Each structure stands twice: as C-alpha cells, then as structure tokens.
Amino acid sequence: MDPLWYKDAVIYQLHVRSFYDANDDGYGDFEGLRQKLPYLEALGVNTLWLMPFFQSPLRDDGYDISDYYQILPVHGSLEDFKRFLDEAHEMGLRVIVELVLNHTSIDHPWFQEARKPGSPMRDWYVWSDTPEKYKGVRVIFQDFETSNWTFDPVAGAYYWHRFYHHQPDLNWDNPEVEKAMQEVMFFWADLGVDGFRLDAIPYLYEREGTSCENLPETIAAVKRLRAALEKRYGPGKILLAEANMWPEETLPYFGEGDGVHMAYNFPLMPRIFMALRREDRRPIEAMLQETEGIPESAQWALFLRNHDELTLEKVTEEEREFLWEIYAPDPRFRINLGIRRRLMPLLGGDRRRYELLQALLLTLKGSPILYYGDEIGMGDNPFLGDRNGVRTPMQWYADRNAGFSRAPYHRLFLPPVSEGPYSYHFVNVEAQQDNPHSLLNFNRRLLALRKRYAQVFGQGTLTLLPVENRRILAYLRTYGEERLLVVANLSRYTQAFHLPLEAFQGLVPIELFSQNPFPPVTQPLYPMTLGPHGFTLFALALPETIRVSAPDWAEEVTPEMLPQVPMEEGLESLFVETMADERARAAFLKALVQWLGERSWLALKPQRGELYDALRFQKTSPLYLTLLQLEHHGRTLVFLPLAWDAEERESSGAFARTRPREGYLYELSQDAGFYALLLRRLKEGFQGRSLKAYYRGEHRGPVPEELTLLRPGLAAGDGVWLQLGLVQDGGLNRTLETLPRLDLPWILPPEGQLVWERGRERRVLALTGPLPEGKPQEAFALVQTLAAEGLARLRGQRLEEGGAGLLVEALRELESLARLLGVRLALLHQRLKQVEGEGEGVPLLGRGLGAFLEVSGELYLLALGPRGWGSPLEDLARMAYDLERAVELAWESLGEEEEGMSQAVGAFVVEALLGAYQDTVPEPLDLEAWPGVMASWAEVQLQREERSIRLRILRRWKERAASP
Numbered sequence: 011m012d013p014l015w016y017k018d019a020v021i022y023q024l025h026v027r028s029f030y031d032a033n034d035d036g037y038g039d040f041e042g043l044r045q046k047l048p049y050l051e052a053l054g055v056n057t058l059w060l061m062p063f064f065q066s067p068l069r070d071d072g073y074d075i076s077d078y079y080q081i082l083p084v085h086g087s088l089e090d091f092k093r094f095l096d097e098a099h100e101m102g103l104r105v106i107v108e109l110v111l112n113h114t115s116i117d118h119p120w121f122q123e124a125r126k127p128g129s130p131m132r133d134w135y136v137w138s139d140t141p142e143k144y145k146g147v148r149v150i151f152q153d154f155e156t157s158n159w160t161f162d163p164v165a166g167a168y169y170w171h172r173f174y175h176h177q178p179d180l181n182w183d184n185p186e187v188e189k190a191m192q193e194v195m196f197f198w199a200d201l202g203v204d205g206f207r208l209d210a211i212p213y214l215y216e217r218e219g220t221s222c223e224n225l226p227e228t229i230a231a232v233k234r235l236r237a238a239l240e241k242r243y244g245p246g247k248i249l250l251a252e253a254n255m256w257p258e259e260t261l262p263y264f265g266e267g268d269g270v271h272m273a274y275n276f277p278l279m280p281r282i283f284m285a286l287r288r289e290d291r292r293p294i295e296a297m298l299q300e301t302e303g304i305p306e307s308a309q310w311a312l313f314l315r316n317h318d319e320l321t322l323e324k325v326t327e328e329e330r331e332f333l334w335e336i337y338a339p340d341p342r343f344r345i346n347l348g349i350r351r352r353l354m355p356l357l358g359g360d361r362r363r364y365e366l367l368q369a370l371l372l373t374l375k376g377s378p379i380l381y382y383g384d385e386i387g388m389g390d391n392p393f394l395g396d397r398n399g400v401r402t403p404m405q406w407y408a409d410r411n412a413g414f415s416r417a418p419y420h421r422l423f424l425p426p427v428s429e430g431p432y433s434y435h436f437v438n439v440e441a442q443q444d445n446p447h448s449l450l451n452f453n454r455r456l457l458a459l460r461k462r463y464a465q466v467f468g469q470g471t472l473t474l475l476p477v478e479n480r481r482i483l484a485y486l487r488t489y490g491e492e493r494l495l496v497v498a499n500l501s502r503y504t505q506a507f508h509l510p511l512e513a514f515q516g517l518v519p520i521e522l523f524s525q526n527p528f529p530p531v532t533q534p535l536y537p538m539t540l541g542p543h544g545f546t547l548f549a550l551a552l553p554e555t556i557r558v559s560a561p562d563w564a565e566e567v568t569p570e571m572l573p574q575v576p577m578e579e580g581l582e583s584l585f586v587e588t589m590a591d592e593r594a595r596a597a598f599l600k601a602l603v604q605w606l607g608e609r610s611w612l613a614l615k616p617q618r619g620e621l622y623d624a625l626r627f628q629k630t631s632p633l634y635l636t637l638l639q640l641e642h643h644g645r646t647l648v649f650l651p652l653a654w655d656a657e658e659r660e661s662s663g664a665f666a667r668t669r670p671r672e673g674y675l676y677e678l679s680q681d682a683g684f685y686a687l688l689l690r691r692l693k694e695g696f697q698g699r700s701l702k703a704y705y706r707g708e709h710r711g712p713v714p715e716e717l718t719l720l721r722p723g724l725a726a727g728d729g730v731w732l733q734l735g736l737v738q739d740g741g742l743n744r745t746l747e748t749l750p751r752l753d754l755p756w757i758l759p760p761e762g763q764l765v766w767e768r769g770r771e772r773r774v775l776a777l778t779g780p781l782p783e784g785k786p787q788e789a790f791a792l793v794q795t796l797a798a799e800g801l802a803r804l805r806g807q808r809l810e811e812g813g814a815g816l817l818v819e820a821l822r823e824l825e826s827l828a829r830l831l832g833v834r835l836a837l838l839h840q841r842l843k844q845v846e847g848e849g850e851g852v853p854l855l856g857r858g859l860g861a862f863l864e865v866s867g868e869l870y871l872l873a874l875g876p877r878g879w880g881s882p883l884e885d886l887a888r889m890a891y892d893l894e895r896a897v898e899l900a901w902e903s904l905g906e907e908e909e910g911m912s913q914a915v916g917a918f919v920v921e922a923l924l925g926a927y928q929d930t931v932p933e934p935l936d937l938e939a940w941p942g943v944m945a946s947w948a949e950v951q952l953q954r955e956e957r958s959i960r961l962r963i964l965r966r967w968k969e970r971a972a973s974p
Contacts, residue, residue, distance in 0.1 A: 013245035016250075016272055016377060017377065018468040019056060019468070020055045021059050021106070021378065022050060022053070022379075023317070023381050024059070024060065025061040025072075026039065027085065028382065029046060029414075030042030030406070030414060030415075031417065032045060035421065036415055037085065038415075040093070041093075043094055044093060044098075045769055046769065047098055048771075051103065052454070053457060054454055054461055056102060057204070058105050059106045060105065060107050063091075064076075064077060064108075068082075069174065072108075073110055074176055075110055075115055079194070091201070105202075106204060107198055108207050109191070109209065111208060111210075111214060112180065112209065112211070113171060113178060116176045125164040126164070133186075136216060137169055138168045140168065141157055141161075144158070153345055155174065155175060170216065173210070179216075180214075182227070183227075188234070192235065195238075203247075204246075204248065206248070208249055211251045211253055212224045212228060214227070215227040224253070224255060232249070235249065249272070250270065250274075250311060251272070253274065258300075260276070261303070266305060267305035267308065272309045272310070272377065274313065275310040275376060278312065279312075279314065280322055280325050281294055282294060283337065284333060285483070285500055287336050289502070290480050291482065294483060298374070298474065311377050311378075311379055312374055312376040312378050312379065315353045315381050317381070318397055322347050323347050337349055337351070337356055342393075343392055345396070350397050351392075351399075352384065352388055352390040352400050355389050355390055355432065362542060362544070365545070366498055366545050370483075372456055373494075374472070375470075375471075375472040380453075386439055386448075388427065390427065390432070401424065404439075405438040405439065408434060408436075408441060411426060412427075455523070455645075459523065462596050462618075463492070467487055470488050472485050473485060473486040473488065479506075481505050482499060482500070482505060482507045484497045492549070493517075494548065494550070495550055496547055497547075499541065501543070505539065506537070506538075507538060507540075508537055508538070509538055510535060510536075515533070515534070516552075517550040518530045518531070519551075521547070521548055523547070525617055528548070531550075572601075572664060572665065572666050573597070573601040573665075574597070574668070576597060576668075576669060578670060581634055581652070585621065585624035585634055586624070597666075599621065600618075601665055602638070602652075603618055603640065605665035611722040612737070614640065614642050616640035616642045619639065619641070620639040620641075621636065622636075622639045622647060623768070625699060625701050625766075627651070627701075633652070634651070634652050634653070635650075635652075635766075647738040647773075648736055648738060649735050649738055653684075654668065655676060656672060659681075663676040663677040685725035686713060688764070689730065689732050700767055701766055717732065721860070722736065723736040726786040730781055731758065733777050738773055739875075741856065741874060741876045742776075742777055743773065744874045744876060745873045746760055746777060748842070748874055752841050752842070754841060756869060758780070762778040762779070763778075764776040782870075783865075786864070787864045789861075790859040790892060793827060793893060793919075794896040794897075794899055796824040797824055797897045797915065798901075801900055801915060804821075821915065821919070828920075830869060831893075832928075833926050833930050835885065836927045836930035836931045839882050854875060854882065855875050855885050855888075857874065858892040861874070883935070883936070883939060883940060886923065886927060886940075886943075887943050894919070894920065897915050897919060900912075901915075
C-alpha cells in the first residue's frame with residue numbers, strides 16, 4: 011500500500027444517519043451505506059470520512075460519545091460495519107472515522123464514575139472548585155454557552171468543557187486517559203479503518219495564563235499518538251487534525267513529518283468565498299502563501315462546506331461582517347461565529363459560481379473533501395435547530411422521504427428538504443443520474459479529471475502566476491514533467507487578460523476536458539478571455555507529444571503502431587480498483603477511447619472515458635465485460651467485452667500493446683468467437699457479482715459452432731440471434747419489456763438476457779432469441795445490395811431523359827423494400843401507442859435500419875429504441891438517413907464519384923418510405939414539417955459525426971431544408 015495515499019485522496023464526508031436507511035426505521039445505517047457504495051465509486055471519490063456513529067445520546071449529533079466501542083443501534087451492528095468496510099475496501103475505497111479525543115458525553119461511564127466523591131477516576135476529567143480558573147479563555151459556542159465551566163451537584167465541583175456543557179473535557183494530564191484513547195484508536199484500526207479524524211484537537215491541555223489552545227503539550231501528545239499508530243501498524247494509517255486555527259498555529263501539528271499527516275486548511279476556506287464576492291484573487295493568494303512550508307509528507311485537507319457552520323473565526327472582524335452581510339443577511343443563517351448554509355444556497359443557486367468553486371477545490375494544493383449532497387446541489391433547512399439544517403437526509407429520489415427511507419415521515423431523524431427550489435422533488439440523484447448536464451455529472455467529470463492527474467494535483471507544486479488583472483486567478487500545478495495550468499475568472503463579467511508564460515514558450519496548451527490544442531505559446535504574454543465565473547484547465551505539452559487521431563483514409567494500423575499500456579500482471583491491474591495502477595489505467599483508457607473514436611458503429615468522437623464497472627467473465631482466460639462512460643458533447647455509457655492475449659489475433663479489435671508483459675488488448679464486439687462463448691454461457695445460466703444470465707426459451711439446442719457477425723453488436727447462426735447493447739441507451743431494456751407485448755407476426759422476441767445490476771440500477775447488456783430457418787442478413791446490408799444492383803443498371807443513364815419511370819424500372823426491388831419498411835414502421839408506431847401509451851411524447855423505434863433483420867425474404871423486427879426518442883417524423887428521419895447512407899455506400903462501391911445519381915436514388919427511396927407510411931397511418935403526416943425535422947435531426951448528428959459519407963448526407967439535408 012502506498013503510505014502517501016492520502017495525498018491523492020478525494021474525500022467524501024457523510025453521516026451514516028443521513029445517507030440511506032435500509033431497515034426503514036427512519037435512521038440511516040451501515041447496511042444502507044453498503045448498498046450505496048456503487049454510487050460513491052461511480053462518483054469518483056476514493057476515501058470516505060464517516061462522522062460519529064458510536065453510542066451517544068445525540069445531543070451534539072454524535073460528537074457526545076457515551077461508548078467508544080459500541081455502534082449506535084440505529085446504525086446497525088459491528089458486523090454490519092465490518093461488512094461495509096470489507097466491501098468498501100474491495101471497491102478501492104478507504105475509510106476514515108472520528109476519534110473524539112477532547113471530550114465525552116456526560117452519559118459516558120467514565121464521567122459518571124468520575125462524578126462520585128473519592129472516585130479513582132476523578133482525575134479523568136478537569137475539575138475546579140471555582141469557575142474563575144483559566145479565566146479569559148474564550149467560549150467557542152457563544153450562542154449556547156456563557157462559560158467553559160458547569161457545576162455538577164453530585165461532584166460538588168465545576169467541570170471544564172470547551173464546547174457544550176454536556177461534553178466534559180478529558181484530562182490529558184492523566185496518562186491513563188491517553189492510554190485509554192490509544193486503545194480506542196487501536197480497536198478501530200484493528201478492524202481495518204484507514205485513518206482517524208482528530209476532532210477538536212487543539213484543546214487537549216489546559217494551562218493557567220494561556221488560551222488553553224495549541225499548547226506544546228498538545229503537539230507532543232499528537233506526535234505520541236502517531237508514533238503509537240505506526241509502531242503497531244507501520245505506515246499507511248493516517249491522522250487528520252481538525253484545528254480551526256491561524257496558519258502559524260496549525261503548522262506545528264505537522265511537526266517535522268512526525269505529527270499529523272493532514273490538517274484542514276480552515277483559513278483558506280472563507281477567503282475563497284471572500285475572493286469570489288470581492289472579485290479579487292488576493293485573499294486566496296495571501297492564504298496560499300501563508301500555508302506553504304509544511305513537511306514534504308504532509309498534506310492540507312481542502313473543503314468548501316461541511317457538517318458545521320461555515321466558520322468565520324479565522325478572519326478579521328471587518329471580513330466577518332462583510333461575509334455575514336453577503337452570504338447570510340438573514341440572521342437565521344448565522345450561528346456562533348459562522349454561517350449555517352449548504353454550498354449551493356450559499357451561492358444563491360448560481361451554477362457558474364458553484365462550478366468555479368468546485369474546480370478550485372479540486373485543483374488547489376491539497377486533498378479535497380466533498381460534503382454529502384453537495385454533488386447534486388442539495389439545500390438546507392434554516393428552521394431546524396443548531397446546525398441540523400445542513401445535516402438533512404440525502405436526496406435519492408423524488409418519491410416519499412426523498413428515497414432516503416420508507417419509514418413514516420414522523421419517524422425520520424430529520425425531515426428532508428421538501429419545499430422551495432432545493433426540494434427533493436427537484437433535486438435528487440435519480441433526476442441527475444442520466445442527465446449529462448446535471449451537477450452530479452459535472453462533478454463526475456471533474457472528479458474523473460482529478461483522478462487522471464491525481465499525482466499532479468495531490469502531490470505537485472503550486473506556482474501562482476502574477477496576472478495583471480486581479481479578477482483572474484491562475485496557477486501552475488507541476489509534478490515531474492507534467493505541467494497543468496488552471497485559470498479562473500472570479501468576476502461576474504467576461505474578462506480579457508494576458509498570462510505570463512514566458513518560461514513556457516514553445517509549449518502548446520491542451521484543454522483537459524476536450525483535449526483540444528490551443529495556439530502555442532510564442533510570446534511572454536499569452537492572450538486569453540474567460541466568461542463570467544469561468545474556468546479552464548490546460549496541460550502544457552511539447553508539440554511533438556500531441557497525438558492527433560488519424561483520418562479514415564490513413565494507412566492500416568500495424569501492431570507496432572498501437573499505443574503502449576504498462577501492464578506487469580494481468581488485466582486485474584487495469585480493472586480491479588484495489589489493484590489498479592492509476593498511470594496504467596490512464597494509458598489504457600486513452601488508447602481505448604482513441605480507438606473507439608475511429609469506430610463507425612459508435613458514431614461518436616469521445617474525448618475521454620471513465621471505467622464504470624469491470625467484471626471478469628471467464629476465469630480460464632483474461633476476458634472482462636466492461637462498462638465505460640464516454641464523454642463527448644454529453645455522456646454515453648457503452649458495454650465492451652475486453653480481453654488480453656499474448657499473441658496477435660486475426661480480428662481487428664486490437665487497440666493497444668502491453669509492456670512489460672508482452673501482449674495485446676482486444677475489444678471483442680467484432681469477434682464472432684466471443685458471441686459463441688456468450689451464447690453458451692447464456693444458455694447455461696450463470697450469476698456473478700452484478701451479472702446475471704437468464705434463459706427462459708424453449709430453444710435450448712446446442713450452440714452453433716460458428717456465429718456470423720452481421721455488424722458490431724449483432725451476430726446470428728443456425729436458428730439463433732444474439733445482440734449486444736454496445737451503446738447503453740436503454741433500448742435493450744425496452745426491447746425486453748415491450749417487444750413481446752406487441753404481438754406482431756414479424757417480431758423476434760428475446761428469450762435470453764444478460765443483465766447487469768447494481769443497487770437500483772439495472773441494464774440489459776445482451777439479448778438472444780430464436781431465428782427462422784434461412785440465412786440472416788441485416789436490413790442495412792440488404793438495402794445496400796439492392797441499391798448497388800439498381801445503380802449498376804442506371805450507370806451511364808441520364809435521368810432527365812427517362813425521369814421517374816427509369817428509376818421505378820431499375821429500382822423495383824429497392825422501392826418495394828422501402829415501402830415495406832414504411833408500412834412496418836407505421837404499424838409499429840400504432841401498436842406501441844396502444845401498448846405503452848403516449849407518455850412523454852410518442853414512444854418510438856429510434857433504431858432505423860439497424861432494428862430489422864431479413865431472413866428468407868421476410869423482414870423481422872429485432873430491437874426497440876429508448877423511450878422518449880422523439881416524434882414519428884424523427885423516427886422516419888432516422889430511417890431515411892439510413893436509406894440514403896446505404897445508397898451512397900452502394901454508389902461508392904461501384905467506383906463512382908459523381909453524386910447526382912446517388913442523390914436522385916436516395917430521394918426516390920425516401921419518397922417510397924414516406925408514401926407507404928402515410929398510406930398506412932389513419933391521420934396524414936405533416937409533411938410541411940419534414941424538412942425542418944430533417945434539418946434539426948441533421949444538426950444534432952453533425953455534432954457527433956466525423957466521417958465523410960455521413961457528413962455529406964447531413965449537410966445535404968440541411969441545405970434542402972434551407973432552400974425554399
């Protein structure tokens with residue numbers, strides 16, 4: 011294990027009580043948290059910080075502990091915790107828990123014993139006969155407490171407490187106390203936790219005439235704690251200090267690398283908000299400079315919001331008044347010396363500001379902490395007491411209790427936010443999950459970027475750039491040879507400025523999200539503009555290292571030309587989180603995404619990819635079924651079978667070479683052998699982690715020796731077809747649910763399925779079913795064949811001489827097929843409306859020619875598209891586009907270059923399609939809208955397409971629509 015893992019950590023702070031209730035008692039629990047681990051893994055965090063879950067009377071949200079060794083029953087049992095911890099570790103997630111060293115609850119047996127006169131445990135707490143002792147020490151919770159002393163009638167003395175009166179401070183001058191707290195730490199470390207957050211660490215010791223904060227004795231105790239931890243477990247388990255102090259007071263906690271591993275950067279946090287509203291970077295710059303100089307092995311923990319108030323203790327009074335006036339004008343949002351608001355409402359719901367601050371959080375020097383719910387923009391409830399307004403249940407769904415619990419509303423530990431713009435009816439995980447523009451998916455993309463450059467952002471240096479425009483914050487992150495440039499506009503207006511990049515002349519800025527190169531740096535001052543609250547991230551690269559994808563007409567790629575992926579062991583080193591090498595995985599993803607961008611079946615030009623899940627499919631060979639999240643103009647999830655082989659195969663699926671373990675990585679969607687293997691496993695029926703195979707059909711005969719690959723994702727053999735959901739758009743799910751209900755004679759209903767399940771998420775990866783006797787052919791290939799035959803007859807003819815009659819004579823079979831497609835599409839639309847209802851728009855096919863298969867002269871429907879695809883005209887547009895493309899390909903196959911003939915034939919075939927459709931439906935089509943639909947559909951596709959034939963057709967469509 012890397013002992014410096016915490017430097018690359020992205021920490022997600024959550025309260026077990028608030029996250030997910032699995033047993034419907036109104037409180038979140040460890041079983042619920044275990045069930046939601048896939049969500050956290052997919053989000054892109056790698057470390058969980060759990061707020062207190064120990065036995066407690068809950069007067070301070072669990073920070074008042076009455077038994078350090080017991081879990082609060084509403085959270086589950088110790089066995090539940092172990093199951094959660096084991097599964098988190100299996101997913102590569104580390105877990106940090108609270109170690110509340112300073113105080114206990116008054117209900118703790120230690121305190122109850124210490125109250126008794128003459129008790130041997132009296133010295134475990136701090137007592138005094140007078141409240142005048144340590145006079146002048148500040149009261150922290152000024153809204154709730156007037157003194158740090160409270161009289162106890164049983165003890166006949168005052169006990170010391172730096173926080174609430176029900177939280178008496180432990181006496182760290184007593185060696186027995188220190189020993190007892192080390193034993194608590196050992197207990198949870200033995201169970202496997204990866205680190206401890208040291209709550210309220212500055213207040214362990216008291217000395218007369220001091221502030222009783224950050225005393226040398228406290229620093230020494232922290233060092234002893236670390237020494238004890240490392241003596242017992244070696245390096246790898248960490249201490250994270252909560253010290254809400256000025257930088258010069260916090261730095262000693264790091265020691266010379268022998269103190270805490272991490273500490274919160276409390277002074278930086280409010281200055282980020284101050285810089286944003288003052289539109290001036292200087293508060294951030296000043297604090298970054300003051301927090302330099304920590305040991306090389308130490309790390310700052312960065313955060314924007316957490317479970318407490320946004321503390322304003324470490325700002326001047328003038329700055330505090332400014333921040334209160336701007337961010338909390340309503341006194342209800344103020345508490346103690348801070349602001350009790352969540353991040354999104356704190357920013358007035360301004361998405362640009364939110365995205366800007368998240369970008370700073372994830373790119374400044376330190377390990378970022380995200381507070382649960384902030385990734386979806388959750389709101390708060392100011393009417394709940396104390397700081398509970400920012401501790402409400404996680405909002406999973408728009409149904410009852412925000413999907414947090416099925417318990418009656420009155421039994422919830424706190425009510426979810428149910429009113430206003432942040433109500434769970436509008437803000438929830440489910441609503442944002444599949445929306446590429448949601449806050450959740452923005453954060454996933456940002457976290458994926460952070461992960462790709464984890465060492466640069468986590469361990470690299472930070473150099474501020476002296477931009478003349480103070481509204482611009484720019485800094486370089488450097489690690490080894492990697493140089494990343496972060497530029498942020500703190501202003502609400504567009505800004506023009508020059509970046510001082512004299513030292514980087516000759517380098518090319520590569521925008522990290524799109525991987526697009528910007529003009530090279532040729533002058534000392536590099537001109538740039540940024541929109542309101544905009545930000546951009548660049549890699550500064552040498553020109554010769556920039557790789558541009560080869561065009562379609564480029565020479566064939568040989569194995570020697572394949573990109574290299576470092577791999578010392580098996581595929582586990584790329585796919586299994588706990589074994590994955592981040593640099594190797596980044597190289598693998600880069601190679602695969604580039605290769606996918608050149609596949610015509612995908613019809614996308616993805617900019618990057620992120621591994622969503624990987625499941626070993628066959629123990630005897632290195633073959634994994636993977637789900638990959640691709641980013642382009644949106645986000646698309648694809649299903650890909652991937653394999654490794656030491657030998658070069660004949661198939662065209664090789665996308666990378668591996669070294670030092672010599673071999674090749676293959677994508678198997680065009681490998682007929684894989685389809686035969688998958689069909690065999692489907693008919694056998696099998697279950698694995700997240701994977702289940704079902705086969706309920708009567709056709710359980712032997713699997714054909716060979717399956718014919720009709721296109722990537724579709725294979726057929728003797729009496730059987732097998733389809734992969736390469737693009738996971740929900741189409742196969744709908745095919746499985748709806749196709750058998752349509753009751754049309756030309757439908758091929760599925761009888762077997764391969765399903766991936768994780769929590770409530772369910773995706774159909776593959777379907778199979780019976781096939782009539784005969785040689786199957788994909789409808790697109792059939793159209794192309796008939797078009798080639800007809801065009802061959804027309805070669806050399808002049809259309810203006812023979813007109814339409816010439817086309818009808820030469821294209822009789824193609825016209826009949828187009829008319830049959832029009833009739834089938836019309837009948838399908840009518841039947842879908844009857845079965846599924848109108849819903850949100852008309853439920854449609856959405857698959858074009860790819861939905862149909864021809865066997866022995868009959869057309870069969872094989873698949874449906876996702877729900878809510880569009881209007882009937884859009885479905886016709888997709889079919890028309892496929893028809894025209896097949897005609898274009900047929901014309902090119904004849905070696906012809908002049909486009910007039912193929913355009914005329916394409917238009918003729920589309921007219922046949924539309925005419926047959928219109929003759930079949932009861933109501934006439936709105937053909938006046940047809941050019942507009944074609945143009946809008948073309949506009950969407952133009953953003954995706956990169957290949958010449960498709961671009962030609964789409965541009966032609968737009969031109970037709972624009973002409974009168």
